[in-house]
Amino acid sequence: MSVEQSFLNLRELTKHYPGHEAVRGISLQIQQGEFFSLLGPSGCGKTTTLRLIAGFEEPTSGQIWLNGTRLDGLKPYDRNVSTVFQSYALFPHLTVRGNVEFGLQRKPPAERERAATELLALLELAGKEARKPAQLSGGEKQRVALARSLVVQPDLLLLDEPLSALDPKLRKQVRSELKAIQRRVGITFLFITHDQEEALSLSDRMAVMNAGLLEQTGTPRDLYLHPSTRFVAEFLGAMNWLGDCGIRPEAVQVSRTPPNGGSRALRATIIESAFLGNLIHLQARLESGDRFTAEVRAAADGFRPGDTVFLSWPVENERRFQR
Amino acid sequence: MKRLRSLFLAPAWLVIALGFWIPMGIVAAYSVLTRGMYGGVELPITAESLARFADPLYLGILAKSFVLAGIATVLCAVLGFPLALFVARASSRKNLWLSLVILPFWTSFLIRTYAWVFLLRDTGLFNTMLIATGAISEPMPLLYNDGAVITGLVYGYLPFFVLPVYATLERQDPLLRDAAADLGASPWATLLRVTLPLAAPGIRAGALLVFVPSLGAYITSDLLGGSKTVLIGNLVQNQFTAGRDWPFGAAAGMVLMSVVAVLLVLLLRRDPESLL
Amino acid sequence: MTRWLAAYAAAAYAFLHLPLLVLAAFSVNSAKSAVWERFSWKWYAEAFADRQLMEASANSLAIAIAAAVLSTVIGTLAAYGMWKRRSPVMAGSLYLSLVTPEIVWGVALLAFFQGLFRFLDVRLGLHTVIAAHVAFSIAYVVVVVLARLRTFDPALEEAAMDLGATEWQAFWRVTLPGIAPGVIAGALLAFTVSMDDYVITSLVAGVDSETLPMAIYAAARRGVSPALNAISTVIVFGLGVLIVVSERLQRS
Numbered sequence: 001m002s003v004e005q006s007f008l009n010l011r012e013l014t015k016h017y018p019g020h021e022a023v024r025g026i027s028l029q030i031q032q033g034e035f036f037s038l039l040g041p042s043g044c045g046k047t048t049t050l051r052l053i054a055g056f057e058e059p060t061s062g063q064i065w066l067n068g069t070r071l072d073g074l075k076p077y078d079r080n081v082s083t084v085f086q087s088y089a090l091f092p093h094l095t096v097r098g099n100v101e102f103g104l105q106r107k108p109p110a111e112r113e114r115a116a117t118e119l120l121a122l123l124e125l126a127g128k129e130a131r132k133p134a135q136l137s138g139g140e141k142q143r144v145a146l147a148r149s150l151v152v153q154p155d156l157l158l159l160d161e162p163l164s165a166l167d168p169k170l171r172k173q174v175r176s177e178l179k180a181i182q183r184r185v186g187i188t189f190l191f192i193t194h195d196q197e198e199a200l201s202l203s204d205r206m207a208v209m210n211a212g213l214l215e216q217t218g219t220p221r222d223l224y225l226h227p228s229t230r231f232v233a234e235f236l237g238a239m240n241w242l243g244d245c246g247i248r249p250e251a252v253q254v255s256r257t258p259p260n261g262g263s264r265a266l267r268a269t270i271i272e273s274a275f276l277g278n279l280i281h282l283q284a285r286l287e288s289g290d291r292f293t294a295e296v297r298a299a300a301d302g303f304r305p306g307d308t309v310f311l312s313w314p315v316e317n318e319r320r321f322q323r
Numbered sequence: 324m325k326r327l328r329s330l331f332l333a334p335a336w337l338v339i340a341l342g343f344w345i346p347m348g349i350v351a352a353y354s355v356l357t358r359g360m361y362g363g364v365e366l367p368i369t370a371e372s373l374a375r376f377a378d379p380l381y382l383g384i385l386a387k388s389f390v391l392a393g394i395a396t397v398l399c400a401v402l403g404f405p406l407a408l409f410v411a412r413a414s415s416r417k418n419l420w421l422s423l424v425i426l427p428f429w430t431s432f433l434i435r436t437y438a439w440v441f442l443l444r445d446t447g448l449f450n451t452m453l454i455a456t457g458a459i460s461e462p463m464p465l466l467y468n469d470g471a472v473i474t475g476l477v478y479g480y481l482p483f484f485v486l487p488v489y490a491t492l493e494r495q496d497p498l499l500r501d502a503a504a505d506l507g508a509s510p511w512a513t514l515l516r517v518t519l520p521l522a523a524p525g526i527r528a529g530a531l532l533v534f535v536p537s538l539g540a541y542i543t544s545d546l547l548g549g550s551k552t553v554l555i556g557n558l559v560q561n562q563f564t565a566g567r568d569w570p571f572g573a574a575a576g577m578v579l580m581s582v583v584a585v586l587l588v589l590l591l592r593r594d595p596e597s598l599l
Numbered sequence: 600m601t602r603w604l605a606a607y608a609a610a611a612y613a614f615l616h617l618p619l620l621v622l623a624a625f626s627v628n629s630a631k632s633a634v635w636e637r638f639s640w641k642w643y644a645e646a647f648a649d650r651q652l653m654e655a656s657a658n659s660l661a662i663a664i665a666a667a668v669l670s671t672v673i674g675t676l677a678a679y680g681m682w683k684r685r686s687p688v689m690a691g692s693l694y695l696s697l698v699t700p701e702i703v704w705g706v707a708l709l710a711f712f713q714g715l716f717r718f719l720d721v722r723l724g725l726h727t728v729i730a731a732h733v734a735f736s737i738a739y740v741v742v743v744v745l746a747r748l749r750t751f752d753p754a755l756e757e758a759a760m761d762l763g764a765t766e767w768q769a770f771w772r773v774t775l776p777g778i779a780p781g782v783i784a785g786a787l788l789a790f791t792v793s794m795d796d797y798v799i800t801s802l803v804a805g806v807d808s809e810t811l812p813m814a815i816y817a818a819a820r821r822g823v824s825p826a827l828n829a830i831s832t833v834i835v836f837g838l839g840v841l842i843v844v845s846e847r848l849q850r851s
Contacts, residue, residue: 054501091521347699347704405604423615430838431835433812438618546816556700
């Protein structure tokens with residue numbers, strides 16, 4: 001995919017605040033119809049990036065192109081981009097329908113009503129049109145925010161941690177609904193999150209951001225299996241470290257006898273065993289004194305603190321990084 | 324715990340009862356009594372004083388009080404809303420801007436009214452300046468008219484409007500404006516469709532806080548309106564002093580109080596959180 | 600729109616502040632008319648030499664101090680009681696008293712005192728003025744102190760009682776020191792509203808208890824005088840300082 005063909009194109013985007021560089025020159029291309037996630041810890045600049053694309057802030061330098069139009073310099077209301085806010089930012093004085101119709105002011109009333117009704121139905125909000133935001137549950141508010149942004153048929157939908165205000169159980173359910181809605185409407189989604197599980201499970205492609213810079217961009221599988229930096233490796237999941245060499249806990253096999261060839265093996269003593277239902281988390285101390293974590297299937301239980309074991313893994317599962 | 328609390332409230336109950344409710348009750352009672360021979364009040368009970376408000380003269384005073392207070396309230400809203408918006412959105416020195424609204428709110432109402440006498444009278448600053456520049460040769464009658472009274476009311480009560488409006492604007496989530504812009508609303512559209520409706524409780528409270536004292540204005544109409552502008556407040560004062568018709572003064576006071584009470588009830592029904 | 604707002608606000612601030620600034624400027628003008636001549640303190644000297652004005656000032660100060668002390672004590676206790684448990688009747692009464700037109704409250708107090716004098720051998724004087732001022736100042740004190748109490752952690756009092764303090768000790772040694780800035784701010788406000796009141800005061804004052812606002816009002820009705828500008832400037836400046844201090848305390 002070439003830079004020229006891409007749908008959303010960020011070129012060397014920077015944003016400096018007095019005494020703080022929030023975004024330090026990022027370039028990113030997103031294709032039409034993609035579900036793209038921007039993942040990073042809090043304060044990494046991902047929300048600033050979103051606000052630059054939406055137009056709430058102007059970049060210090062760099063350009064933003066969407067579908068052949070240059071966006072930077074345009075006011076937010078002149079950009080065909082809409083945003084689902086973390087707090088949803090629903091208008092408290094308007095009903096659910098009033099919120100959803102807000103962006104359709106220039107359309108004739110009949111069309112406004114038809115479009116809103118369609119979106120309300122799509123998001124299973126039919127029957128709740130007359131309620132005020134204060135009378136809605138968290139999940140309903142989230143769906144109203146989504147309906148309100150989708151009804152204007154944006155070229156790009158920005159989602160700023162839209163699931164973080166929901167309780168964990170609901171979050172998983174809404175996550176799968178979100179993906180289904182995106183497939184249905186076909187709009188390009190740029191999803192901002194600090195939760196690697198959300199990013200991995202939802203995205204067609206994703207990027208990991210840290211300290212105002214993009215660390216790596218690719219498919220979730222690529223990033224998890226072939227992290228290019230230590231930061232990406234650690235942010236996307238747990239890692240055991242042997243110098244520059246990282247091994248994921250689930251790649252580690254535990255045995256009481258030395259394994260056969262083809263694997264690297266180390267002797268260790270179990271210091272802790274935590275039962276997680278389907279899995280067991282084993283903490284072991286190597287002879288060097290370093291700690292090592294292994295994740296084994298619950299069926300393979302039987303290791304007790306104090307047991308001497310051998311830890312092994314296929315060499316191809318080792319990841320090496322420059323310091 | 325309970326005993327200490329009731330002890331703590333006791334002095335305030337005493338003061339509110341003796342200093343507010345009982346005097347108000349006396350005025351209410353006076354309004355249905357007969358005027359005494361040498362001032363004061365006598366029996367029998369009569370609705371005569373209240374009925375005198377059907378007289379076109381007094382209806383006129385009542386109407387004029389409402390009109391002037393209404394105009395002052397609208398002007399305070401027109402002048403005060405943008406000011407409140409400015410303070411709420413100031414990116415720096417918000418406290419200074421707020422203090423500059425609060426300061427005149429508390430510094431002597433009387434002296435601030437007097438300042439307008441100094442500015443508006445025939446030999447006042449405005450006329451002196453206009454004559455000095457040759458714009459006019461004779462002083463313009465700026466003082467002792469309804470315009471001067473309205474100016475004084477707006478000047479005196481503008482902070483009453485700004486403060487509650489500022490409080491509601493300050494509480495508004497700034498993201499709502501981002502969300503409106505995001506959905507295609509221009510800044511003016513956002514102002515009309517989001518900011519203004521959300522500030523409505525503050526605007527209602529501010530309007531009440533301007534309208535009520537304007538309706539009962541006494542100093543402003545006396546100092547700036549001269550003898551030409553008689554409002555309900557002046558009527559009440561006259562009947563209790565020079566007029567010595569206490570029942571009629573009390574009736575006028577009760578008319579005023581009932582308007583205040585009705586407005587207050589309407590406001591509190593709509594926005595119960597306005598109460599302290 | 601930001602530029603529009605700033606321009607509008609500048610005009611509004613000018614409207615709010617210029618009249619008093621102009622008054623202050625002309626209080627140091629040597630000429631009697633509204634034409635600038637040269638700088639002079641002579642009207643201040645004249646104002647301070649005016650015995651009637653100085654007596655009225657002394658009366659006002661005495662009334663304001665007494666009313667501020669009394670209303671602060673009563674108002675603080677009431678605010679504390681209302682903080683412990685809501686009292687809608689008290690809150691409603693205070694709110695109503697805040698919006699009652701002064702002229703109505705003034706004649707009501709006058710009628711009340713006149714009625715009282717039939718049974719007691721007292722006259723209108725400083726004491727009736729002080730009583731009236733206490734009545735209308737309490738609401739201001741309660742509003743300010745209650746706002747401060749709402750930011751105070753009630754668990755501190757429980758902790759004190761848990762450590763063996765009585766209710767009174769918990770109030771006196773824990774809560775009161777914690778809300779002291781609010782109490783002082785309330786007292787300063789009570790002082791300023793008392794210093795400023797004309798309408799109620801003029802109705803309940805006796806012949807020997809003319810206050811500064813009464814003297815100013817009488818003079819203002821006669822017309823403008825440079826000495827009046829001078830004394831007005833002193834009052835506005837003095838009250839302004841108190842308000843700034845009170846503001847600071849409320850936010851601290």
